[in-house]
Amino acid sequence: MSTSSQLFREAQECIPGGVNSPVRAWRAVGGHPLFIQRGRGCRVVDADGKEYIDYVGSWGPLIAGHAHAQVVSALQQELKRGTSFGAPTAKEIELARIIVKAVPSIEKVRLTSSGTEATMTALRLARGYTGRTKIIKFAGCYHGHNDALLVRAGSGALTFGTPDSQGVPEAFAALTLVAEYNNLATVEAYLKADAVAAVIVEPVPGNMGLVLPEANFLAGLRTLTRTYGAVLIFDEVMSGFRLARGGAQELYNIDPDMTCLGKVIGGGLPLAAVGGKRALMDLLAPVGPVYQAGTLSGNPLAVTAGIETLKIVGNPSAYARLNELGTMLAEGLRRVIRDTGTLACVNQIGSMFTIFFGVDQVRDYATATQSDTAAFARYFQGMIERGIYLPPAQFEAAFLSLAHGAAEVEQTIAAAGEVLQNMRS
Numbered sequence: 001m002s003t004s005s006q007l008f009r010e011a012q013e014c015i016p017g018g019v020n021s022p023v024r025a026w027r028a029v030g031g032h033p034l035f036i037q038r039g040r041g042c043r044v045v046d047a048d049g050k051e052y053i054d055y056v057g058s059w060g061p062l063i064a065g066h067a068h069a070q071v072v073s074a075l076q077q078e079l080k081r082g083t084s085f086g087a088p089t090a091k092e093i094e095l096a097r098i099i100v101k102a103v104p105s106i107e108k109v110r111l112t113s114s115g116t117e118a119t120m121t122a123l124r125l126a127r128g129y130t131g132r133t134k135i136i137k138f139a140g141c142y143h144g145h146n147d148a149l150l151v152r153a154g155s156g157a158l159t160f161g162t163p164d165s166q167g168v169p170e171a172f173a174a175l176t177l178v179a180e181y182n183n184l185a186t187v188e189a190y191l192k193a194d195a196v197a198a199v200i201v202e203p204v205p206g207n208m209g210l211v212l213p214e215a216n217f218l219a220g221l222r223t224l225t226r227t228y229g230a231v232l233i234f235d236e237v238m239s240g241f242r243l244a245r246g247g248a249q250e251l252y253n254i255d256p257d258m259t260c261l262g263k264v265i266g267g268g269l270p271l272a273a274v275g276g277k278r279a280l281m282d283l284l285a286p287v288g289p290v291y292q293a294g295t296l297s298g299n300p301l302a303v304t305a306g307i308e309t310l311k312i313v314g315n316p317s318a319y320a321r322l323n324e325l326g327t328m329l330a331e332g333l334r335r336v337i338r339d340t341g342t343l344a345c346v347n348q349i350g351s352m353f354t355i356f357f358g359v360d361q362v363r364d365y366a367t368a369t370q371s372d373t374a375a376f377a378r379y380f381q382g383m384i385e386r387g388i389y390l391p392p393a394q395f396e397a398a399f400l401s402l403a404h405g406a407a408e409v410e411q412t413i414a415a416a417g418e419v420l421q422n423m424r425s
């Protein structure tokens with residue numbers, strides 16, 4: 001019996017489902033999860049000592065790879081000075097300045113410990129600012145596990161087929177209007193019919209698998225929200241500092257009112273942020289009447305890991321390199337899909353990608369949910385056997401890091417070719 005399966009059995013006795021976040025349990029692909037012992041660069045080693053090329057990257061934060069020397073050394077120095085003070089520290093200003101400089105729509109930023117807190121605060125601010133209660137989200141977008149946002153949500157909520165979690169009062173869910181991604185008509189209909197406080201969107205959704213915005217969709221959201229007086233919130237917890245230094249809003253040249261960040265800005269430690277226009281951000285306590293707080297917000301270790309990670313991706317060639325690797329991987333996967341006569345498609349942008357089985361195009365929640373999740377599970381298991389660690393569910397994005405190279409990408413494409421060939425026969 002493997003050490004991971006033994007650990008999983010023990011974990012289930014004291015942790016619900018054996019995991020501290022549902023998708024980690026591998027329910028969507030079967031078998032037991034790998035327990036990870038350590039990571040370095042683009043590789044992780046499981047409890048049995050087997051090494052894998054990692055495309056999970058802790059679900060996005062590890063853009064510099066595991067245990068990057070610069071991050072580890074800065075953390076070691078910081079650790080000696082203490083772990084938390086619950087009082088302001090100079091490094092918080094440094095991180096805030098990096099964010100404000102990189103993301104032009106952000107004039108002020110408040111640090112939190114999780115993306116869930118960031119989106120919760122963004123909604124509260126939008127409601128405080130507009131005096132309205134309803135919000136619009138998109139089917140298949142995931143914004144953390146806030147009550148108001150667990151309505152037709154993506155990621156684990158989608159994988160488990162329980163998009164509306166029990167325990168969320170209907171009265172809360174009723175305030176959330178669900179529109180279709182890449183479809184402006186549904187958004188405009190809602191905005192016309194109701195006074196809406198905010199439209200929240202993953203500008204490049206990664207939580208129904210990776211889906212790309214079609215021409216004018218994001219610009220259209222900007223125009224519509226301005227017309228109807230709703231706050232436009234870009235949830236860039238996944239895309240921020242990942243697709244470009246200024247996130248998806250830089251790539252698509254959009255100026256949202258508020259932005260949620262997470263993952264990369266914490267470099268693998270718990271850190272996220274909500275930022276935006278001064279008029280909105282200055283409504284936050286202690287300046288204004290909208291309450292928000294956190295014991296560990298701006299934690300010095302998390303801030304240190306974030307600053308170092310943002311310095312590493314501040315290298316002028318970083319995003320060009322990530323784009324190059326992403327394109328190489330996507331083209332290689334498309335080639336083996338063609339060569340093996342598999343019905344599947346690859347969505348990719350920069351260092352994010354998803355292979356969808358059983359469909360030739362995925363552009364929204366409806367097309368994503370037509371994909372063949374059983375085929376994905378077979379593919380996933382074949383890749384694991386070959387030492388390639390992918391996100392363990394169809395409706396997730398996979399991530400490359402600066403620690404991946406052409407050799408790992410080629411190894412991955414070759415493994416995918418073998419697995420797809422086996423799935424055909």
Ligand code: PMP
Pocket residue numbers: 059113114115116117119142143144145155202206207235236237238262272
């Ligand atoms: N927003 C997006 C776009 C996310 O991808 C996630 C997490 N995957 C969250 C919010 C929630 O972040 P956290 O898990 O840190 O609460």
